[in-house]
Amino acid sequence: MINLIKGFHDILPDESQKWAFITNKARRCLERFGFREIVTPIMEKTELFRRGIGQATDIVEKEMYTFDDIGGESLSLRPEATAGILRSVVEHSLLRHEPILKIFSIGPMFRRERPSKGRFRQFFQINAEVLGDDSPLTDAETILVAFSMLEDIGAKDFSVEINSVGCRDCRDKYRSELRRFLQPSFNRLCPDCQRRFETNPLRILDCKEPECMRIGADAPLISDWLDASCRDHFDQVKTALDSVGVTYRVEPRLVRGLDYYSRTAFEFVHSQLGRTKAIGGGGRYDSLIEELGGPNVSGIGFGIGIERLAMNLPDEGALFQSKIDVFIAIIGSNARGPCFRIANQLRKLGLSVEARYSDMSLKAQMKVADRLCAKWVIMVGENELTQGQFTIRNMKTKNQLLVELSGIEQVVRGEEI
């Protein structure tokens, strides 16, 4: 037997109903906010991710599925959505036609990490981006659309954490200040953080090593180093969120894993399970579009992990239970051909119809109908076919009556017996 790749997973039919529920709700919500869908390839040139995400990040350094194509070109499965989306936007000059662009995408991402609960090597993300608009209200609305989506889907026990990581200028100043503060304690930092000291000292405040947390406890905070315009921007984001009833917590140590964020950063954190279990997150980026060859405009976006979302939803329930309208129970092999045609006729009317064409007792077929939660069963044998009348049974009330083929739709739609 050949089994699936470590860290990958199948979405089996039972689970897929839940997935359809989530993605349908998400689509509807995003469309209400004016987002349109974009579908980009799951594979891109490796260079795109090196430029877009940053060569020094863990994702690009250690976690990408990268290989050389037969032509010798280095390709990678996408570890996140934004780079590919922006590549497409820039390549097709979408911002020229529509200077403010709101788009979303739903699809699989790939990171070769060690799998654990809620973490997979292939995972699905709902991703949304607003490009070309740096109003703080857009930041708030982007957080709001994600928040509304989680509400619509029925996610419970999550909280919103936000922070401003400032623009490049304030971050540069803050970064030097932070280095100055951490320098005396450098040797006590964990190896990761010693490396981060050079590459991205902000992440040290995010470290969960006890010693690093102690050292970072009294560190200066980015909020004290925001310049006037960044502080004003952040204040307006918070005011806007307040005005629509989004409850959030300002988390001054929140720093996102990807390097390109500026100003607003946010996460949706599941508050019951372990505290590091983000179900989604995002933020503003101001140089990424230009870096990829587009105009010098900023964008803001977020990603939400579908698996983690699904994990926090109840497993079973009528919510995801699908029902078929009609099951055709076939009595005797001579009735199969006619039933095959009848099934198709009823489907053309818009009904969901099931039948089994292999040799089965009526009892067995009734069991199947029951298992499929059929609302109606039509029983068709030679008698019925010669008389042109069929027994139709309401599976809930157990009432039955004889109807002609043409009357089936009315009975099913009316549910009158």
Added chain:
RNA sequence: GAGGGCGUAGCUCAGUUGGCAGAGUUCAGGGUUGUGGCCCCUGCGGUCGUGGGUUCGAGUCCCAUCGCUCUCCCCA
């Protein structure tokens, strides 16, 4: 990358001191000749993860290995 736990029927699991491979459930058939759920009966279903070792004899003990899973790290 570090550290735990677990691998026995499609699924959930039991298996005592090393001594015939088990239960529930699912599925199929029957009880009810053309009528579902509940009940009863019967049946199908196994390389005990894999490979070695110890032993008269290994699901059980030992070694190795693979897989899954959880925690830490990191993230969605």
